[in-house]
Amino acid sequence: MVARRDAAIARGAARLTAVAIASGKGATVTDVDGNTFIDFAGGIGTLAVGHAPQDVVDAIRRQSEQLLHMCSIVATYEPYVAVCERLNRLVPGDHAKKTVLLNSGAEAVEAAVKIARAHTGRQALIVFEGAYHGRTNLTMGMTSKYALFKKGFGPYPSEIYRLPFPNLYRRPAGMSEDAYLDHCIAQFDHALVAQVAPEAVAAVVVETVQGEGGFVPLPPRFAEHLRARCSEHGMLFVADEVQAGMSRTGRLFAIEHYGLVPDIVVCGKSIAGGMPLAAVTGRADIMDAPHPGGLGGTYSGNPVACAAALVALDSLTSPAFLERASAIGEYVRAHLERLQARFPDLIGEMRGLGPMLAIELVKDPVSRAPAPELTNAINAETLKRGLITIRAGLYSNCLRFLPPLTISDEQIDEGMAVLAEAIAAAQAGPA
Template sequence: MSKKFANVKTNLPGPKAKEILDRRHNIVPGGVSYGVPTFVDTAKGALLKDVDGNQFIDFAGAIGVNNVGHSHDNVVSALQDQAEKYIHTGFNVMMYDPYIEFAEKLAELAPGSFDKKVMFLNSGAEANENAIKVARKYTERQAVVSFTGGFHGRTLMTMSMTAKVKPYKFEYGPFAPEVYHAPFPYNYRRPESMSEDAYADYLLKQVEDFFITEVDPSQVAAFIMEPVQGESGFIIPNKKFVQGVYELCKQHGILFIADEIQTGFGRTGKYFAMEHFGVEPDLVTVSKSMAAGLPISGVIGRQEVMDGTGAGELGGTYCGSPLGCRAGLAVLEVMEEENLNGRGAAIGQKVMEKFSTMYDRFDAIGDYRGLGAMCALEFVKDRSSKEPDKEMAPQVLKEARERGLIALKAGVYDNVVRLLMPLVITDEQLEEGLDILEEAIEAATASVKV
């Protein structure tokens, strides 16, 4: 296959990257992992160039951070303008208008036909942590329910809500109390005798029984749910299950928190993935692509819920930095001007069409799935037994990056390749990247069999 964009000139790491990699191993702890053994030199749109001149098509997007692409001109211009005015004053000390403007726009875009208020923080984990604080304060209840397979962060509280042991929780306990995990639909692995709707009904009944066996609903402050589970391999629940959980929350006075940190800002073809499910979350947490790589996050919530906290109870030194707010405003402008929600839907359609041909070609693919441009392949040793193949996903990624494509691994069983390409990717770049992925699967299939 002739390549126009992907151009790996040397085996990774190249000489310059190897020198930096040696320094990296000497100074950075091993617990801080990396996927590609090289170092970026420049990045633009959906392309990355490393220090040795190798160019890659980016299907990872810094783990879903760059929906508007690397170094978008609008974002760069906004940051340059803001840096010349002031970099930081601390919103709790002297306020600034970009915080207010960004909050107003997010409140308008977020699902929910009710008045909202918005606060900004630094990271996705911090957003989830503060959403729980707000929910507990408002409800005067302590318990929190997340879902099996969910990922919500690496702080004590969010690690407690995360429902995968390795690598996130192993030997890091004890964890925060009053955190419970309810079942979540994994439709590919549901009993063969059940339809998706019957499976949803079965799990909803388990959630109701959960209120008998695990925690009384009168003690539950909130349920927190990813509309599409990210780290677990892009697990997409059906609408009936999401709406059923939402109705249970309303029935018992429990707040419903949508963790939109990976799913937001056009990734699924809408500003917020919960729009696909027809529910209005009481609280929404956002981060990642909201500011094109600047460290900022937020909690968007019902006005009365957000106002349940007192002065000084929420905040932090860098929360809602001026640079982050200006970058976020630029992101929203780009999304509207370039119709990135529509682009996300179109990319998803192209990817799923390609996945369909790959599925017919490679028996190692047990399932392919996606919502908008949030798409994944799940690898198995046998389609009948659905036994996870943990060797295939990392081998596919290795073969892909040697050909100039960067993608990510995920999955409860570490057997999923997920795609989070920037939504500004061109059709040519997308097609080349998908062709490289197909080549990588072919090579990995041969390698694993040997």
């Protein structure tokens, strides 16, 4: 099957593994040869409620028998309205809110930008180093990692201003965390003079936890500063929670850990239990700024995806699910701390928020030089042993952990034992 894929599918649609999957259930997948793998990749964050949860499957089946597609531009149907009503209640903020549904995270980020520009009458965007916002032309322009996502695809849109994101692990040697945050805050304020005037900025778009950037959480003091500056200057604070949202951090939205209310929240990935759906939710007056017909798409808010989302959201918002997600975070963190103690020369940092965790692999702990080759070797070794892991990070030197949040402690223990073996094998090199 993999050979057929390589022959039939464009090279740019890369694959990270040579596994061909036949089915999945819970936190495991089974390949076409009958091998079962523990899945620590979780569809790159789309499977918080697990592979093929029965209630989601049942909802998809029921909806598919009633209405497969209509297009929300043509007519209204219950699942679309119900998802928007639910998100309006769930997104932080006591103000009146409205929502629009899209197919993917990139589409949703782009829609958020259109909404922000229509509301403010401004064009400029502020984004950050390490950011990933999507693969459309606009969102590629907003994305930071050049070689993997952007090379050869320009030109990119203008009026995008990229500023440093506080990565505490990679702060200058000898600088304290507080001094480094002071420096990053000063850089942000300086950019509002040296790069773009705040009255020209429609939105500051930031991931609450950087995903492709290596699971770097937004430092609370920096987040508070962004919120304050946005409020002061009429810039919209847009939280990109496509990967960090939907209970991935132990809260439905990662921004809930900060006690801040964004003007717009973008979500996707796990919202529909593996079906393609994303959403933009914000203050009603902001969301109503675009003219009728300015938002939407043929498949945006497809009824089958919406039906799946309504059931997935029941799980994602339940106290028991959120409590278990937090417990998974603590359990996996303890495993990773033990791994870091065992391999102190290789694992430079373990970081994340709740169960959204990653380790950064380095060539040595002093220079902190990235070790992408080691990262690839570890992923190859885990795969040999029945565990799916994937990379992340600006330098492709992080392992990210996005298992379904239905995973058991026993499956975590088994997966982490495999990971320890894989790291040791990769460190030793070819036999």
